[in-house]
Amino acid sequence: MKTSRGRWFAGFTTGAALIAALFGEGTVRAAEEPTARLVNIATRAQIGGNAGTPIAGFVLGGTGTKRMLLRAVGPGLSAFGVAGTLADPSLALASGSTTMGSNDNWLAADAATMANVGAFSLPAGSRDAALVSTLAAGAYTAPVIPVGGGTGVTLLEVYDAATTTGASLVNASTRAFVGTGDNVLIPGFVVSGTGYLRLLIRAVGPGLTGFGVNGALADPTVTLFRGTTALATNDNWSTAANAAEVAAAAATAGAFTLTTGSRDAAILATLPAGSYTAVVSGVGNTTGTALVELYALGATMAEPTVTFTPRFVRVAGGSYTMGDSFNYVDPGHPSDEVPLHAVTISPFYIATTLLTCREYCDYLNAALAQGLIEVRAGLVYRRGGTEILSDTTTAYPHSTILFANNVFTVRSGRDLHPITGIRWFGATAYCNWLSSRDGYAACYNLATGDCDFTKNGYRLPTEAEWEYAARGGQTNPYRKFPWGDDTNTDGTYANWEGSGDPWETADYPRTTPVGFYDGSLRSKADYGWPGAMATYQTKNGTNGFGLTDMSGNVWQWINDWYQTDYYQYCVTNRVVADPPGPATGSKMPDGLTYRGLRGGNWYNGGGQVYFGHARVANRDPSYFRGPDPVTGRNDPDGPYFHVGFRVMRAEKATTTTNTVGLMQNASGAFNGYTLMAPMHSTTTYLLNNAGQYVRKWTSSYEPGRSAYLLENGNMIRAGMVRTGGPSTGGGEGGRIEEYDWEGRLVWAFDYVSPTYIHHHDFKVLPNGNVLLHAARLPGGGEADPTLRRHGGVGVAHLGSPDPELQLHPRQLWGRRGASRVGERQRLGHQDPAVLEPRERDRLPSRARSDHDQRSREQRAVDHRSQHDDGRGRGAHGRPLRQGRRYPLSLGRPAAVRPRHQLQPHSLPAASHPLDRARPPRRGQHPDL
Known part of the structure; x- marks a missing residue:
């Protein structure tokens, strides 16, 4: 020793010592003060x-x-x-x-x-x-x-x-x-005490050269971990969104100044007590000497805020004419922007900028730590999934995201550029993750891509929402571009193909930072662009809603499939309020369907000849992405280095109040929903006006001839029991079953034997019971030859007595069924009123009024009754029936009352499930 x-x-x-103490000597701390x-x-x-x-x-x-x-x-x-x-x-x-x-x-x-x-x-x-x-x-x-x-x-x-x-x-x-691999620099540190400690973490390489340090690391990156969870990462501090805040924090802490444009890295973090690791590595596996620094900036009791949340602006709802108003014909896919048609959009919130590389990289690190994603051969997948989410430089050299040492980082100088290399499923996965992080309900089924518009989370805009947002309120007159009609001939409004911006000579992708075109004089000293110009004067490409880059820079994913004739479909089927997009897309030359893209991009689109695909009305399928400069492959194997996205969130779900009960909205109702039970299928569908199913119920039986929606959101239908009963001549049945809104069986009742069977129709009565129509053979199993036959057709039951049963649904001791509370017979089921007067005459006078009421009920059940009042009810007040189009809110007849009275309480889910299922519309009651 x-x-x-x-x-x-x-x-x-x-660095210089701090002048003032952060914690004064002899201070007695109250329990609520942070330590x-x-x-x-x-x-x-x-x-x-x-x-x-x-x-x-x-x-x-x-x-x-x-x-x-x-x-x-x-x-x-x-x-x-x-x-x-x-x-x-x-x-x-x-x-x-x-x-x-x-x-x-x-x-x-x-x-x-x-x-x-x-x-x-x-x-x-x-x-x-x-x-x-x-x-x-x-x-x-x-x-x-x-x-x-x-x-x-x-x-x-x-x-x-x-x-x-x-x-x-x-x-x-x-x-x-x-070094590289296991020899990267790995400092660990511990925060102790109560509350949170605000820290500045720096990884300095180029900044050391001013102190005479030889062999400094040329481009360090730093990633902050707690355990295996990546909390934040940075490559270049001066290109980060919080660069000004980092510089101010360094000055406050007495740290030496880093040069703007240097490739040093820095993170600002607010951390609770615990153990942390800051991993410092060289971009591209470079090596050299680096300095990792931790500066304590002070303790606080306030919880930290996340710095990579997109900024949103509220877009008020309204109506506009969707499509091309200038008779422009895109040679690649003509006529897909017409016919012009009216569209009404509900209010929503949308990001003011495209999603940046930094934001998406932060998501990737968080999702990797949470076990949501995995990397295979340089491509990012949902864990266990088959759809590519995004790429990294390992798979594609022009990706903006690197992946090394189990950490995602952003390519040098790209933090504030829009993310590229994103597939549609990569955009929706980000939306779901952001929804979960911010406490909203996720909209997407990531396995199927289905979007649930009733959820309040983040999603991609529909095509109609995107165009409404891109126009920025310019509807009188309509304009070609977000800023007006100027065709951007000098390239200073937007980043199009050949627009001459300061990144025109950069490595791919030649994007510009988000929000670059806002009318400011830009400086090379601030951005470090590769172009020779020292300054660049932009024009203001921001639209009337405050949205940037709605024209050019990168393609933007939308929620919709690309369907060439969807506009014509909307006109034909009167799809006006919040069009949800087609159920599938038009087949491209490879026989597959693709999602839509909007907004144009920096790479292709005809430049000034065709305005870079950047007109607000322009529609494009993601099939046509252009040739890949690396592989030379063209559509459909073209690059994604010009494809990004922005996120939005509908306002409608945030205004729902905590009220329970039935709320009518007759004034705002519109046509557009169909209940359909296809033959030879065991599934019943509720379809919207675009042909998409809003809800489906699956049974073990093929359908009978009737299906209805009840006011509580349940679906009740007839089922076909193929064996065991007599022929009904096309009115197959044998079973009644009711399902709740989530598809669970509530009760079922079978009425079938070798001599009788339920067939055709049934009716839900005001008391909640069900009136059931049936067919029965005579005692010997043969038809009565003395009774008439229908149209010459020899069907066994046509002349037989027809029972009508009244059932009381029950769910008792785990058994789902119904109790039979009444039954009566009549002959000639093809005309239930044939014997009715004589039957009435046989009744005591005091019972005739009751019989008259029952007779009216029976006529309402008759399968031949096709009367309809055009408002979702038959002449006898029946509920929404399969195969017809009705106003949604009126699918619940006023004549039918709930079996159990609903009482207001504090739980959510105020309205009928259909009110939550349908697309929003202008003027909708806030409680629906």
């Missing part, structure tokens, strides 16, 4: 040879003194399975040019201090080094020197060894060599 005191060397200082503080930094690093000497640095702020523990562990790492450790490290402590102490082999007397701070124990007699010292406020450095010039791995640790107030650890850093 060797210990010495005296002068040593100047060392390397990480979060930095108490430890530990860095595993290579030493010796090309790796040089690792140096720890720290700053104590405030007044008074602080007891500190420093360790340089080599042999002690062997117990953790670390190979190639430094055999004999020594440690020195310096303040400026004054040596405060040194150690080669640790002292047994310091073991208690190590235990108190929670440091792992060192083997007795090991050649690890340790120093315990009480220090005044100031800046200190602690280099590790290999005894005998050895090389290997060492762990350099700095601990706050006292919990008393006074001086505090306000900065901790390590300068070391950054």
